[in-house]
Amino acid sequence: MRIARLALALIPFLACDRGREPGQPPAAAESVAPSDVTPSANEPPPPAEPPAPPPVPGGGPDPLTLDGSYSTSIGSPNEGSLEGGVPLPLTGPGYRFTPRKKVERRHGTVELVAALVRAASAVHDKLPGSTLTFGDISMPEGGVIAGHGSHRAGRDADVMFYLLDAHDQPAEGIAVPLDPKGEGTDYNDLADPSDDVPLHIDVPRTWAFVEALLGDETVQIQQIYVVEHIRALLLSYGKEHGASTAILARFGDVTCQPRFPHDDHMHIRVFCSAQDIAKGCNDVAPIYPWQRKLLAAAGVKPVAPPKRTKPRPKLTSVEEARAKAGPMDRAVVEFLDRRAVWAKPAHPGRRWCK
Numbered sequence: 001m002r003i004a005r006l007a008l009a010l011i012p013f014l015a016c017d018r019g020r021e022p023g024q025p026p027a028a029a030e031s032v033a034p035s036d037v038t039p040s041a042n043e044p045p046p047p048a049e050p051p052a053p054p055p056v057p058g059g060g061p062d063p064l065t066l067d068g069s070y071s072t073s074i075g076s077p078n079e080g081s082l083e084g085g086v087p088l089p090l091t092g093p094g095y096r097f098t099p100r101k102k103v104e105r106r107h108g109t110v111e112l113v114a115a116l117v118r119a120a121s122a123v124h125d126k127l128p129g130s131t132l133t134f135g136d137i138s139m140p141e142g143g144v145i146a147g148h149g150s151h152r153a154g155r156d157a158d159v160m161f162y163l164l165d166a167h168d169q170p171a172e173g174i175a176v177p178l179d180p181k182g183e184g185t186d187y188n189d190l191a192d193p194s195d196d197v198p199l200h201i202d203v204p205r206t207w208a209f210v211e212a213l214l215g216d217e218t219v220q221i222q223q224i225y226v227v228e229h230i231r232a233l234l235l236s237y238g239k240e241h242g243a244s245t246a247i248l249a250r251f252g253d254v255t256c257q258p259r260f261p262h263d264d265h266m267h268i269r270v271f272c273s274a275q276d277i278a279k280g281c282n283d284v285a286p287i288y289p290w291q292r293k294l295l296a297a298a299g300v301k302p303v304a305p306p307k308r309t310k311p312r313p314k315l316t317s318v319e320e321a322r323a324k325a326g327p328m329d330r331a332v333v334e335f336l337d338r339r340a341v342w343a344k345p346a347h348p349g350r351r352w353c354k
């Protein structure tokens with residue numbers, strides 16, 4: 001139907017154009033004598049339809065075109081669910097969803113997904129040449145997602161670090177634990193040292209991503225879970241490269257190392273939007289004074305979740321994962337021994353990190 005209408009709309013123009021000499025402009029409408037014009041040609045062509053938007057990779061709506069009211073995060077990140085969840089497009093400017101995960105694990109609130117897309121795109125504009133890899137967000141309707149205690153309400157996202165190879169060239173974003181220098185190894189077969197690939201964090205691009213995310217006023221970042229030494233690398237890069245004091249302070253507030261060290265990716269959590277709070281979205285601690293102020297201006301207060309009814313899901317510890325991993329060559333064992341030092345509950349002395 002659409003094609004037929006479009007073809008009809010083109011006919012008057014093509015008819016005028018017939019017989020035109022090369023290099024001549026198309027015949028103007030006034031050169032056609034009124035007597036030559038059939039009654040149907042006199043009718044105005046039907047209005048042209050706007051061109052269809054390009055298809056979104058992986059299907060679903062383009063998150064950048066949606067209003068926040070499209071989605072609702074219900075309950076808390078640990079026990080909640082998601083209504084109207086929007087899938088992160090599988091690829092976009094400067095990013096992809098990890099090909100290592102099932103595609104249904106990429107649903108979030110509009111606010112979160114759109115902010116991730118915008119931040120990746122900002123890095124792509126500023127420092128082109130690399131592709132950010134996003135990991136798990138939530139299931140289409142939230143709820144339980146294998147391997148996580150949270151990620152249940154569309155407000156959590158795992159984000160790989162931008163990585164560089166031994167020649168400082170952008171490398172694929174995979175979950176490789178990074179040591180205090182920001183260096184790690186893709187061991188591939190853990191028992192075979194000949195296939196090991198050294199990698200290190202791309203600090204400028206990773207900082208550019210968090211900087212864009214924290215500067216996005218459409219979403220409020222509650223936490224960025226990241227190992228202490230990568231936090232320190234990013235913070236000092238930001239300080240040395242002219243980041244605003246507001247962004248640096250915000251980064252300092254929202255970053256912390258949780259029990260599982262997050263040395264191979266960052267975990268981003270966003271606050272309930274004011275709209276979603278009214279529909280049952282719950283925020284867990286910490287809730288910063290600036291967030292309370294922002295919500296107060298919108299006429300709402302944060303709502304804590306009801307007391308947990310189900311036991312915390314049992315997650316694999318670093319030690320258990322290590323025990324399960326099978327035979328390893330000496331370099332892997334050495335790395336994991338070093339890792340035990342930073343894979344500890346962190347870090348006294350900071351205000352907001354539990």
Ligand SMILES: [Zn+2]
Nearest residue numbers: 156157158267
């Ligand atoms: Zn996570």
